């Protein structure tokens with residue numbers, strides 16, 4: 001799936017903001033140093049991780065587990081490439097190269113034939129004219145040839161800055177400005193600095209360290225939506241208006257359907273006709289039925305009908321959209337609680353997942369939305385939308401660090417395929433601009 005490769009392009013605003021900031025910090029107090037092109041302290045390229053679809057194409061059906069329990073298929077690790085492959089054949093001149101007459105214990109002295117051809121040119125071309133005496137192999141005097149053979153280019157320069165209090169403070173400010181939040185930014189910079197205080201670091205080295213720290217924080221929360229053998233598995237989708245609930249439901253429904261699941265959608269925001277219409281459009285796109293009710297009718301009664309239809313149809317998944325009016329929290333809380341009460345009459349374990357959809361462009365506001373919705377509903381996992389085109393991608397790090405809620409998927413565009421499984425390393429590299 002090509003779209004997995006697009007994350008870096010999609011997150012360009014977040015990564016370019018961080019990259020530019022890091023570059024400026026290092027340039028400010030750094031000094032130029034000479035390095036080889038393939039300096040040993042440059043970060044090692046990592047093998048591309050295998051992409052994982054949001055619903056795994058062939059997910060094993062796990063035993064029932066409480067919501068939020070991860071169901072993460074093992075990522076196959078690519079076999080590490082042999083960094084120094086054995087040459088297929090010994091190179092002439094190398095110690096392994098077989099001698100011409102290996103058996104002869106005492107070789108006859110070789111007499112040059114009388115008719116041995118004399119060089120026509122009295123001043124033959126020296127293939128290695130610059131080899132100094134005492135260095136017959138020319139190892140020190142041919143950096144160009146040997147260096148190029150070994151993959152090293154001409155000497156390059158890199159700017160490195162000594163990690164001190166000033167630089168740390170600037171790094172903290174940059175991370176806070178990238179929406180990582182104060183606590184997370186301080187923790188990340190402290191971890192990056194550990195054991196490196198007083199050492200000189202280049203922009204690339206800092207990016208790589210930052211990417212490692214971000215990936216370490218994100219790793220525990222990167223969990224696909226858990227699937228249970230329960231039919232229907234009920235997924236309640238909550239979030240403020242405009243966060244991307246409808247779009248996310250459409251994208252998820254499309255991916256589950258492509259994975260062979262039977263899906264039913266319930267348009268639970270019965271008060272807003274536009275929201276219902278929008279969901280119907282997405283249902284058509286995904287090829288999934290959308291249950292609606294008369295405008296202004298009780299969302300809980302629609303949820304009941306949807307449960308009945310999903311059970312009757314033998315659906316694998318029922319996704320229930322909900323209203324996102326935070327203006328009147330008491331009403332919304334009561335509405336969500338009633339939906340849950342009603343569907344529990346049909347299945348005491350439902351809803352099996354309560355997905356909170358968050359809009360990345362709201363930055364730090366996403367943190368308070370999590371707090372609010374955790375009080376309104378039993379949030380089991382997050383989907384972060386609109387990571388494309390925002391410079392606030394760092395908020396995902398703050399969310400993971402503060403709440404530890406599973407991040408099931410990220411939205412990176414408005415098209416049906418623009419929902420990706422959350423890959424912590426790919427995200428960390430895309431966010432920081434570190435080399436893959």
Ligand SMILES: Nc1nc2c(ncn2[C@@H]2O[C@H](COP(=O)(O)OP(=O)(O)OP(=O)(O)O)[C@@H](O)[C@H]2O)c(=O)[nH]1
Pocket residue numbers: 239240241242243244245246247248269274275278324385386387388389410411412413414418
């Ligand atoms: N760029 C981008 N836009 C998105 C993404 N997800 C959703 N959107 C857009 O965000 C807007 C709101 O999305 P909806 O899915 O309608 O949001 P909602 O939460 O259902 O909003 P209401 O229907 O008002 O409750 C739409 O214009 C979507 O196209 C995303 O990942 N990237």
